[in-house]
Structures are given as structure tokens and as C-alpha cells.
Amino acid sequence: MVRRSHRSKPGLDLISQLPEDLKHKILERLDTRSAAKTALVSRQWKDVWLRHGQLAFDWHDCHGEDDFVSVVKTITNVLLLRTGPVKRFSFSIYREFDTPEQSDLDVWCLFLSRNGIEQLYLGILPHPDSENLTIPSCIFSCQTIKRLYVEAVDFCGPVCAPHGSILSGVTSIIFTAVEFKAKASGIRGVNIPNLEELILHACRRIDNFVFSAPKLKSLTVVYTFSRIELKWFELHLLRIKTLCLTIDSILVRTLHFIC
Structure with missing residues (x-):
């Protein structure tokens, strides 16, 4: 023994x-x-x-309302029990049933914005009859985020941007299936001071996303669902080194002025 x-x-x-x-x-x-x-x-x-500090919640196998409620509680509990910074956070869910409430997403992002988040991925595809959630306003004032990837979560912008700047630490943004919603004192004319790469994929109402990015090097706009005016590109053409566009019937009326 x-x-x-x-x-x-x-x-x-x-x-x-x-x-x-x-x-x-x-x-x-x-x-x-x-x-x-x-x-x-x-x-x-x-x-x-x-x-x-690296958490990934990719939920594709929930069945029923009770199961999804437990998922939301689990994520909240995991975050609130952290004793160190969360540098990378990923949440994606593609379901025909429930998605998180806006209040759930707000709580998660508020915690992350105060605990050193550097890479944030949010992918929340709602039921066709439901409206998309929106990016919580606390994300725009977070200074630690460097990479932001958002899918099917709409962009309303902050109510106000301190010194006219948002996402001050971000160098790379990928938006997929995001709608840019106009809002008073919101997303028009803001500065993203350290942004170097911007990818817009299958986004809507891009003209509403008016911003300056003095360090922007790469701009990609593909499969947009709305026409983009020439003046939107004029803000960035002089400084970028790489421009990637899809030439389709939606963009051709604008792009023939560039060629």
C-alpha cells in the first residue's frame, strides 16, 4: 500500500x-x-x-431555449470569474433560434474593455425575422483593442467620440455583413488614428461610415449591398498602398470615375 x-x-x-x-x-x-x-x-x-486570457465560445450545437440560456450564463460566469486580463475573446453563434440579448453582449464587452482585450471576434447571425445586435458603445472607447472582427453585428457608432477618435488602439478591422447605421453625433467624421487595415465584406450602407485613418495602408471593399459614392474613397486613396474592390453592377457607376 x-x-x-x-x-x-x-x-x-x-x-x-x-x-x-x-x-x-x-x-x-x-x-x-x-x-x-x-x-x-x-x-x-x-x-x-x-x-x-484566451477564450473562444463558438456555439453551434445548442438545442432548445433552456440550453441556450445556460450558454449565456456560462459565458457571463466565465468572464466574471477571471483573475487576469482577457487578451483574446471570440464568440460566434449561427442558429435558427435564440441569440444573446443586447444586454448580454453589453455586459460581456464592458468587462472585456476593462480587462485588457486586444483581439475581439463577434459573430452573431440572428434569425431572419430578428434584427441584428449592435456593437456595444464601450468598444469604441476601449484603448487596448488591436484587432477587431465583427460579423452580423451592426455598427451604430458612439453617441460621442472623445477628441473625435474611436478605437484608438486598433490596427486591423474586418467587418462582415455589418450595416452602418447613421446616428446623430455618431459614426460620421470620426478618427481611427492607428488603423492600418480595413476589410468590408458584404456590408450595407457603407457611405454612413465616414472616418479618417491617417495610417491606413490597405482597404478592401467586396460584395457590398449598396452603392458607394466616389467621395467615400477619395478620403483614403492618397494614403493607402493596397486597394481591393469587386467590380459589379453596384459599384461600376462609381468606379468608372476612378479608372
């Missing part, structure tokens, strides 16, 4: 006493639900999990 105890204890120590950076690398290779279960292994693993 003594020998068995002596042999099993080192095995447990090998798992629990792994270097912290190695534990984080292991967690990065697991989906979030599996990573959360490591907290049951030992106190050391629990501490690492609560400090782990």
Missing part, C-alpha cells in the same frame, strides 16, 4: 506542477468548455484557468 501511494503521488505532481506557460499553451489548444474542466484537476490548474 505504501509503494502504491509513493508511485501515484509523483504522477499527480507531474501534472499539477507543470510550468505555468506550458499549462497556458495546453489550454490554448482546447476548446473553452474542455479548458474549463481542467480546473477540476487541481488547485494549480484552477488558478491557471482563471488567469487564462
Whole structure:
């Protein structure tokens, strides 16, 4: 009995006493639900999990209202229990049933904006009869975000932008299936000071997204669902190095002036 105890204890120590950076690398290779279960292994693993700053919630297998309610609660609890910064956060859901409430998304993003978020991915495809959620206003004033990827979450812009700037730390933005909604003192004429790359894919009402980006190097606009006026491009043509457009019936009336 003594020998068995002596042999099993080192095995447990090998798992629990792994270097912290190695534990984080292991967690990065697991989906979030599996990573959360490591907290049951030992106190050391629990501490690492609560400090782990890369969270991905890609939910495609929920069935029924009760199941989805539990998903929302799980995400909220996981975030609020963090004891360290969350540098990367991904949430995507493509379902025919429920999607998060706007208030849920607001709570998540407010927490992230105050806890060091650097890479944010939001993909929330609603039911065809439902309206898209909107990007929470706290994201526009967050100074730590560097990469922003948004799919099917609409852009209303902030009510006011301090010093006329939004997303001050962002260098790369990808918007897919986003509608830019005009709003008083909102998204017209704002400055995105460090933006270097902007990709707009299948977006709507792009003319409403009037901004300046002094460091912009690459601009991609593809499969837009509305006509874009020449003056929208004129703001950026002199400084960008790469321009990618789709030439279709929607854009041709504008683009023939550029050629």
C-alpha cells in the first residue's frame, strides 16, 4: 500500500506542477468548455484557468431555449470569474433560434474593455425575422483593442467620440455583413488614428461610415449591398498602398470615375 501511494503521488505532481506557460499553451489548444474542466484537476490548474486570457465560445450545437440560456450564463460566469486580463475573446453563434440579448453582449464587452482585450471576434447571425445586435458603445472607447472582427453585428457608432477618435488602439478591422447605421453625433467624421487595415465584406450602407485613418495602408471593399459614392474613397486613396474592390453592377457607376 505504501509503494502504491509513493508511485501515484509523483504522477499527480507531474501534472499539477507543470510550468505555468506550458499549462497556458495546453489550454490554448482546447476548446473553452474542455479548458474549463481542467480546473477540476487541481488547485494549480484552477488558478491557471482563471488567469487564462484566451477564450473562444463558438456555439453551434445548442438545442432548445433552456440550453441556450445556460450558454449565456456560462459565458457571463466565465468572464466574471477571471483573475487576469482577457487578451483574446471570440464568440460566434449561427442558429435558427435564440441569440444573446443586447444586454448580454453589453455586459460581456464592458468587462472585456476593462480587462485588457486586444483581439475581439463577434459573430452573431440572428434569425431572419430578428434584427441584428449592435456593437456595444464601450468598444469604441476601449484603448487596448488591436484587432477587431465583427460579423452580423451592426455598427451604430458612439453617441460621442472623445477628441473625435474611436478605437484608438486598433490596427486591423474586418467587418462582415455589418450595416452602418447613421446616428446623430455618431459614426460620421470620426478618427481611427492607428488603423492600418480595413476589410468590408458584404456590408450595407457603407457611405454612413465616414472616418479618417491617417495610417491606413490597405482597404478592401467586396460584395457590398449598396452603392458607394466616389467621395467615400477619395478620403483614403492618397494614403493607402493596397486597394481591393469587386467590380459589379453596384459599384461600376462609381468606379468608372476612378479608372
